[in-house]
Amino acid sequence: MTEFASSSRPPQSLLDVGVGVFSGDDEGSPGGMLRIDRFRHFLVSVRLRKIYFVYCGACCLMAGVACSSTFRKISKLSQSGQSLTEHSWDCWELHLELVIGLAVLMESSISFKLMGIKAFFKDWLCIFDLVVATATVLSWVLLAVKQTFLADDVLEFDFPVLVLRFVLQPFRMLSTASALRRVHLLQQHTRETELAVNLDMDLTPKTLNSRIFTHEMKTALMTRLPSWCRFKDWQLSYAPHVHGTSLQTFYRSQLKAVGPHILLMQTSSGTILGCFCTEPWRQNTRGYRASQDSFLFANVTAGEFGETDEKSGLVFYHARAGQDDILLWCDETTISFAGALVISKEFGFCDSYASQTFGSPPLGKNGDGFRIVVFECWNLSDEITE
Numbered sequence: 001m002t003e004f005a006s007s008s009r010p011p012q013s014l015l016d017v018g019v020g021v022f023s024g025d026d027e028g029s030p031g032g033m034l035r036i037d038r039f040r041h042f043l044v045s046v047r048l049r050k051i052y053f054v055y056c057g058a059c060c061l062m063a064g065v066a067c068s069s070t071f072r073k074i075s076k077l078s079q080s081g082q083s084l085t086e087h088s089w090d091c092w093e094l095h096l097e098l099v100i101g102l103a104v105l106m107e108s109s110i111s112f113k114l115m116g117i118k119a120f121f122k123d124w125l126c127i128f129d130l131v132v133a134t135a136t137v138l139s140w141v142l143l144a145v146k147q148t149f150l151a152d153d154v155l156e157f158d159f160p161v162l163v164l165r166f167v168l169q170p171f172r173m174l175s176t177a178s179a180l181r182r183v184h185l186l187q188q189h190t191r192e193t194e195l196a197v198n199l200d201m202d203l204t205p206k207t208l209n210s211r212i213f214t215h216e217m218k219t220a221l222m223t224r225l226p227s228w229c230r231f232k233d234w235q236l237s238y239a240p241h242v243h244g245t246s247l248q249t250f251y252r253s254q255l256k257a258v259g260p261h262i263l264l265m266q267t268s269s270g271t272i273l274g275c276f277c278t279e280p281w282r283q284n285t286r287g288y289r290a291s292q293d294s295f296l297f298a299n300v301t302a303g304e305f306g307e308t309d310e311k312s313g314l315v316f317y318h319a320r321a322g323q324d325d326i327l328l329w330c331d332e333t334t335i336s337f338a339g340a341l342v343i344s345k346e347f348g349f350c351d352s353y354a355s356q357t358f359g360s361p362p363l364g365k366n367g368d369g370f371r372i373v374v375f376e377c378w379n380l381s382d383e384i385t386e
Helices: 030-047 051-078 091-115 126-150 155-196 217-226 247-256
Strands: 234-237 259-268 273-279 282-288 295-297 315-318 328-332 335-337 339-343 349-351 371-380
Touching: 030 091, 051 091, 051 155, 091 126, 091 155, 126 282, 217 273, 234 247, 234 259
Parallel strands: none
Antiparallel strands: 234 371, 259 273, 259 371, 273 295, 282 328, 295 315, 328 335, 335 339, 339 349, 349 371
């Protein structure tokens, strides 16, 4: 394996390690993971917009109108002594049913994509939405089969389809109402979080027990996290003083930790260094990519592209425009974050180099490295697998 000397410059991009642009589209490939992160980020950002709340409200209103219209017609049929099979939908009711059904399907799909399979099936409202969406698709299939292959007067087929469509009306209304409530709570939570940040309130988990983090640092980090992981739980997945000093133990912890994470270090001179990374660390000397949501931070003098947080004293460096990859590089002795942070000697030493990706200068004095006295890796996820 290649080993970095403290005087050598680590690779900063995929081209530095002889790797072209990834072309794989599957979820397991680096390119696939990057696209998935961006897609999830897009979905969350859409849900946080006011127009999405208006859209959910409109769907709920349309579901209510369609439901009341249907049951008013049923009541009239009952009063006149007519059969349920004599009911017919107006054209506008059919269009409403289609729009509402597609909205329920879309909302259920978005929740599944954002939450993941385990969290999705632990939420009874999500299960309810899935049942309604499935029943909606089933009613459409049955209706298509009837109109394509069967005569119009097949009562044995008409009656179950009619009953299913009638029953779905109030359930679709409840499903759209639950979506409206879910989006309202999400947007309210976001506004309260932003207000809490402005009021200097502690937003991070009460159980967060770090040897480095201060209240101001936690707040500064949380406000800069992407929206899709800002409200996830923080769990200490690896620290030498807890889990023992071993890079292999660190790699094994990354197999259990699901989701993005924060590396945090304190040096013998008191310098604090760290990064937020969207990908877990794994041995790969060819290099692989993290998304541009990743960023670098340190309590050093800001460079040209640094963003200083006055309260915490941290300087943040985000991926610059035109930089399409953030290279992670790992072997048996060393891990590198875009060349800006290069950790070696079993978490005992850290080199820092100028990074084109972040526009950051070397974070050490006179280009010297650091001796690490405290190292922590915090996982941001809904759960850690066993």
